[in-house]
Amino acid sequence: MRVRIFLITVTLLLCQRLLAKSHTDSTRYPAGHKYIKIIGRTDRSNTAGPRFWASGVYMTIRFKGSYCVLEIKDEEKWGKSHNYLHIIVDNSTPVRMQTTDSLNRIVLASGLSDGEHEIVVCKDTEASIGFLQPTAVICPQLLPVRKVPKRKIEFIGNSITCGMGNYDAAIKCGSGEWYDQHSAYMAYGPQSARLLNAQWHLTSESGIGLIKSCCDKKNIMPQIFDKTNIATEGIAWDFKQYQPDVVTVCLGQNDGIQDSAAFCSAYVNFLQTIRRQYRRAEIILLTSPMGDKPLDSTLRRYITAVEQNLHQLGDKRINHYFFQNRYIGGCSYHPNLQEHTAMAAELSAYIRKRMRW
Structure with missing residues (x-):
């Protein structure tokens, strides 16, 4: 092949x-x-x-x-x-x-x-x-394009959501430029969307965090979520152009284990920002597929607390999905193509059931 x-x-x-x-x-x-x-x-x-x-x-x-x-x-x-x-x-x-x-x-x-x-x-x-x-x-x-799927999904995240390090068929890991192994098309988000016959948007950037980014990156996701080019604080994005039915959020890998109050408070605030733009969307909080046991355990606790807090505030359309395995078979311990496919199978099955698609 x-x-x-x-x-x-x-x-x-x-x-x-x-x-x-x-x-x-x-x-x-x-x-x-x-x-x-x-x-x-x-x-x-x-x-x-x-x-x-x-x-x-x-x-x-x-x-x-x-x-x-x-x-x-x-x-x-x-x-x-x-x-x-x-x-x-x-x-x-x-x-x-x-x-x-x-x-x-x-x-x-x-x-x-x-x-x-x-x-x-x-x-x-x-x-x-x-x-x-x-x-x-x-x-x-x-x-004219014959038929565009009515369903819409937005995937918010970091390098995992970008598809970094998942494609080494032409240039092997550790060779070439750092982006030579990127394949967003084969990342878990677009694969999930295709399984669900849905459109997709990826709002993601390598190194980005919720309250702390890595690799000397100055911005965090809440600062650039509303930008057309999320690598800068430039052109504002018009959210009316795309109103997703489902939004997934996969953040925390670059933050690492942070103070619970600081992280959970920032997460609640960010989700409320998302909700102001997407009044009817189902929002699904994800653990990091790369996370080791300490980080995975921490994110599960934090996500559960954030979800419960927002439910108490009246937003019942925020839920979670915890990935079943750790996926680190690609470049720089990112998921490889086969693992992105497995992640998409997991996530799409959950979305299908949740949305009754």
Whole structure:
């Protein structure tokens, strides 16, 4: 399977600069076209095209014809960072690739039948790697996306939710850049959403905590929850754009074991902030899948206390799910792909039962 994915990826990279020139029936559609569906926190104020930073933001393109090309800009942060993408054509085996320049022309598909097709393009890397800005889609005929799931989920968390360290098929752990093993598309959140036929948003960043972040990170989640780019305190996010049915919160790994009063008080305040934005959402508090026994035990106690406190205050739509195992088989003791799949199976089963989906 890895060999096949590698060969497909190489083929895409080799032909991406050649394909569009060979077609005379091409139409260039702006990336902001109403037929192109982008799900995730997106800034649409730039006339060149929509920009998005967050892990897991995905666009769906439906078209008629044998090929489709995407023109996309990478922020190319620090002059060298390049985002990874997952590309899925007609629900086939996902292909992962990386941008190579600030301006990229990517052949999403070629040699297809002349019928109708659908492609999903998902940002695998997180906000701190920089934004992606699709500028155009080139294909014979763009079509409206046929059906978008009505169910909506938002996954709030840290590097685990981003999918850090879960994908080492191309570059092994400990090699390359720190983000080379990111795959948000295959993280537990998007996998859970797909199992539940739901849309997803990931509001997550590596190193982030509830009251204390790691790795010299200045911000904590409550400070950036309302931002379009959660790596900074910049553009405000309009919560009316996406009202989830379910919100999961997976924080605490980077905080470590903190004073119970300080942690629980901050957690209650943060959940009340979430509730002000999402009046009807079911909010599910999660333990850390990476947590060792002392941290896991502590988080279980703190989460239980927070849940009980909010129930007493009248919010009965806050509940919890405690992961059954510790998942540390990936890079830097993060969950690997198989473990993210197991986590998604656990969590989606709980959500399905809780929501009667």
